[in-house]
Amino acid sequence: MPVWARTKIVLQEDCYREKPERINIKYVGPNPSKLYYKVYELLKSIFRASDSDIQEEKYSWGKAADKEKFKVRWYLHKDLDMYTYMYLRFDVSGSGNEKTGDAMIKIKPVVRTEYAQDTMWQRSLFYEMLRVFWHRVFYYKKREYYTEECRNLITIFQRNINEFFRQLREE
Secondary structure, three states, rough: OOOOOOOOEEEEEEEEOOOOOOEEEEEEOOOEEEEEEHHHHHHHOOOOOOHHEEEEEEEEEEEEEEEEEEEEEEEEEEOOOOOOEEEEEEEEEEEOOOOOEEEEEEEEEEEEEEEOOOHHHOOHHHHHHHHHHHHHHHHHHHHHHHHHHHHHHHHHHHHHHHHHHHHHHOO
16 A cells, blocks of 8 residues: 655666666567557456556547558556565557557656655654664665566566567467
8 A cells, every 4th residue: 555645755776677677669560559458458467467556647649541550558566575575667659450460668767755744753863763773674675676577577578578579470
């Protein structure tokens, strides 16, 4: 359950500390519009996400000449515990038809930890010292585990997408 605080400390870390912090996956081949449905299906299955965990921010779909063009942005908000959640941005775009086309998937994965600071106690120096001690001694390893899990899930997603690309080319 996320912390719904008016005032909070937010610690954000890219799932990939080294460059690139964004993953780009390019596809050239037939039926690129099928990618829209497959990506959404994989988000739900790989990240064990419900429809309410996924927010579609931008959606554009149209037809120009003999090609379909589409562009969508999804945000996946996956709670990991009381303080931490994965926040993933997926940009999917492409154009083409049943014979040829191209598509691009861009992924920006981060892990965020939020600590509320609503009460006077939570804003006090003593509380902050205890929170920092607890975070560094006990919670740091948990955040490391969550970051590793984020990388693992992204890798599984990439492998599934590459397998889907292979299937599209063989159709």
